[in-house]
Amino acid sequence: MALKRIIHFSDTHEPATLEHWHALFDKRMAGVFNSSVMRRKRHDLQLLPRAVEYILETRPDCVVFTGDATSCGQPGEFSRALKFFKPLLKSDIPFLYVPGNHDAYVRDRACVSALKRFTLALSRGKYSVEDYPFALEFDAFRIIALHCARPFNPVLSCGYMEPETVRFLMREAARLKKKPLICAGHFPILGRFSFASARRRLYGAGGAAGLLRDRIIDLSLCGHVHKPYELLDASGRGEIVAGSLTRYGTLAEITYDTEADTFRLRRIHLNR
Ligand SMILES: [Fe+2]
Ligand SMILES: [Fe+2]
Numbered sequence: 001m002a003l004k005r006i007i008h009f010s011d012t013h014e015p016a017t018l019e020h021w022h023a024l025f026d027k028r029m030a031g032v033f034n035s036s037v038m039r040r041k042r043h044d045l046q047l048l049p050r051a052v053e054y055i056l057e058t059r060p061d062c063v064v065f066t067g068d069a070t071s072c073g074q075p076g077e078f079s080r081a082l083k084f085f086k087p088l089l090k091s092d093i094p095f096l097y098v099p100g101n102h103d104a105y106v107r108d109r110a111c112v113s114a115l116k117r118f119t120l121a122l123s124r125g126k127y128s129v130e131d132y133p134f135a136l137e138f139d140a141f142r143i144i145a146l147h148c149a150r151p152f153n154p155v156l157s158c159g160y161m162e163p164e165t166v167r168f169l170m171r172e173a174a175r176l177k178k179k180p181l182i183c184a185g186h187f188p189i190l191g192r193f194s195f196a197s198a199r200r201r202l203y204g205a206g207g208a209a210g211l212l213r214d215r216i217i218d219l220s221l222c223g224h225v226h227k228p229y230e231l232l233d234a235s236g237r238g239e240i241v242a243g244s245l246t247r248y249g250t251l252a253e254i255t256y257d258t259e260a261d262t263f264r265l266r267r268i269h270l271n272r
Helices: 021-025 028-039 047-058 075-090 109-122 163-174 206-213
Strands: 003-009 062-065 095-097 134-137 142-145 181-184 219-222 229-232 238-241 250-257 262-269
Touching: 003 047, 047 075, 047 250, 075 095, 075 109, 095 109, 142 163, 163 181, 163 206, 219 250, 229 262
Parallel strands: 003 062, 062 095, 142 181, 181 219, 219 238
Antiparallel strands: 003 250, 134 142, 229 238, 250 262
């Protein structure tokens, strides 16, 4: 029997300041206010080095970070966030990052290239923003990295799954399946449409939700919603929302038992 472990976390949200006068004329204005007034007291950035320490000590088979590394996607936020991940990137533990809506916050050229540099740095120079979706092969499972974050207007924090991404998932689904298929994206794929969720949900993901419900995709790892929750069946298949690491202090540890073909979720509480 072999037990394979994934550590999954999300939504670390490096705080934002106004970095450029251009920010006065776009969504960053409201984002900086939210970050410095609303989020400041609630998020503890010191949980991030603690998480990195835990990961380096316990050496999982893979680490998945499902985005929102920043608050407004500005160059300074990305470079401060990157410093936290440096010890992890120096190790040989596989590390997968997918951008969140706060990382792809505005169309400003400096912000767009900062996300590109960050993505490249977190993949140790292997993947850029243009390379999503892509698949990573592990001996016990296959992980698909999804990038569905696009800059939207100030009142929306939704995502959009491009038709090309859906076609990629369908091609993956059509492959001869020898091991579980896991997808890692920022936005939850499952969940019912409601008027309240319309502002924050993932659009274009009906096909992906079908693959997940039919267990062709075994597991979806995501963030975006800051309070951790999961929708799992008895074999541990379904969707895991890691929640915000810096807000709730939790890591999701997913263990896959290759013999029993089951997943087990354990929440690690770093602030206790
Ligand atoms: Fe977030
Ligand atoms: Fe988000």
